[in-house]
């Protein structure tokens with residue numbers, strides 16, 4: 001009895017483990033890439049700079065409020081009108097703090113913008129209200145929409161408890177699959193209105209704008225399932241077009257790609273791609289692809 | 291002849307108290323106090339309409355799942371809440387305060403252009419009737435966000451032209467109000483009041499008025515281009531016709547960032563009046579305050595693209611806008627340090643205006659901190675369009691701008707009505723508002739960092755707890771504003787007589803040299819300023 005309970009807990013833990021996204025409910029994730037870790041570092045650096053300034057400034061304010069009360073007999077010092085020396089000091093100190101923080105920020109920005117030497121390019125197109133992914137030069141492309149169970153539960157007054165739905169609003173029918181430790185370039189555009197493709201664990205957020213192509217990149221150090229959402233208001237169902245990226249080992253990715261390529265080939269050759277075809281061809285396709 | 295002279299003198303004696311009667315007093319108002327009152331009442335009504343929309347938003351977000359409203363209607367609420375609060379509540383409240391206080395502070399009998407003053411107010415009720423009536427058109431209210439980004443905003447139904455025309459009218463009203471402020475301050479100051487003796491509320495409003503004149507036409511241009519794209523086949527923002535949707539964002543934020551300072555500079559002015567009064571000590575570094583305000587206004591024109599780091603700007607562009615934005619922290623810091631030093635070695639008392647000014651000082655600074663974090667472009671990639679941004683701008687707009695307005699109302703209300711109000715009730719309003727506003731907005735920082743995008747009507751279950759906390763704070767904050775109304779009504783109806791100085795302090799400024807309530811025509815004879 002107890003054993004079975006432990007087993008259930010273990011299985012649910014195992015099921016939960018790959019979902020690395022959103023480890024915190026109150027802070028940014030450190031994420032799965034070097035860039036996301038750097039951004040997290042910048043974020044925490046700025047946070048502590050603000051805390052330090054707050055301690056000094058709020059400290060003086062609170063001290064004044066407590067110490068210089070008229071009800072405690074405080075008499076105002078009417079001579080304290082201005083001081084050029086003090087004004088110069090409290091103009092220069094913030095300037096120095098800002099320069100000190102701007103340098104690491106600028107360095108990180110340069111790294112984020114460097115999309116050269118990517119090993120795989122994926123074109124992402126925002127639609128109202130789903131994403132389309134195209135693996136450039138690989139002959140694989142598909143739409144990715146909100147998972148059916150989430151979609152059913154999110155209808156007005158559906159009566160379905162979102163707590164019972166797997167990864168409510170953060171689950172899709174076809175996730176994007178990418179290999180681990182590989183520099184992936186993402187090319188973004190919009191089909192109808194502006195969308196924005198955000199995966200917090202990669203620190204990637206770029207607008208998908210009709211008529212234009214934007215670039216971003218990530219290189220995940222971890223295998224796992226990473227989720228995100230559209231972050232540019234794009235109409236009625238803006239809240240219902242999530243992003244799911246599955247980072248797999250290079251071998252698993254190659255196998256997945258081969259499966260997809262075979263299915264695509266089967267579909268274009270006019271066959272009504274039965275499951276059997278898709279199931280049997282991967283081996284041949286894998287060798288062909290590699 | 292002699293008779294006529296006596297009659298004229300007699301009329302002049304009673305001129306101060308002569309008020310037109312009936313509805314005509316308000317419809318054809320040219321008196322700065324009447325127009326100021328109408329602005330303030332209008333702003334209060336809009337504050338409650340915009341607030342009611344916020345209550346529905348917080349109700350829907352109370353827990354995951356769609357319980358109350360359709361997602362499309364939710365987007366309309368988000369859009370209209372912003373437009374109503376910005377253009378209907380905060381801006382008219384500042385114009386109302388300017389109308390009431392600028393002539394009183396500079397020793398003038400009235401505003402320079404009273405007829406235009408009347409137009410600039412009376413445009414507003416029509417503009418907002420137009421905007422709010424769009425909820426009843428086919429397709430519902432405007433749902434593309436208050437930023438009106440195309441192509442999304444072009445997908446709107448019949449609400450589209452109504453929204454555009456409403457914005458045009460609001461802009462015309464703002465420009466007229468701004469011209470009036472500039473002409474009044476530049477030409478009608480009492481003899482001896484040089485520019486560097488001008489009260490800071492007038493200074494900040496003067497600079498705000500220039501910002502308004504500079505950027506309102508830009509907004510008008512942007513929305514007109516949307517209109518022609520929608521109805522007349524132009525392609526300013528349509529990529530299929532060679533246009534660029536990002537160009538709209540650049541134009542919009544060229545208006546939008548100075549607009550942010552339009553919403554906060556007069557607040558700085560109000561706080562700069564109140565803190566010295568209740569510290570019983572003149573403002574520390576007056577000149578530095580004026581120069582800091584001017585620097586903020588100048589910088590506001592060269593930081594706009596920090597609202598759009600994710601659109602795919604060139605690296606050099608992102609660097610420039612990151613650095614220029616960080617620079618704004620310097621003059622803003624100077625202001626906060628000056629207010630703090632004004633309290634240093636003062637003799638502080640904590641009447642309701644001072645309480646609200648102090649809450650402003652702490653909570654606006656928190657909004658400033660998150661603003662500094664948002665300036666860091668690489669980190670902004672994570673913050674952009676999340677609840678972290680929502681928390682940031684609500685901190686600077688609600689316990690920032692709105693609290694400063696409330697501080698100003700509590701400071702000058704006895705001067706307007708001639709009656710003191712219940713300090714106990716006002717302190718209740720202060721404490722309930724200040725606690726609930728933090729319960730409302732602080733958890734939104736967490737939501738944004740944890741990954742919740744803004745402008746979504748539903749969310750994953752992991753965001754439930756902080757949303758519930760935020761909603762509870764929102765309901766309490768909304769209800770507590772009824773106390774504000776109660777205090778105002780009570781003071782307007784009666785109460786202990788207020789003295790000319792109103793406060794148990796030595797407030798500086800000409801407004802405290804006239805009796806309370808201030809005479810209908812402020813200064814028939816210009817006072818001398820030394």
Ligand SMILES: [Cu+2]
Pocket residue numbers: 126127129194195196230231232233234238241
């Ligand atoms: Cu979208």
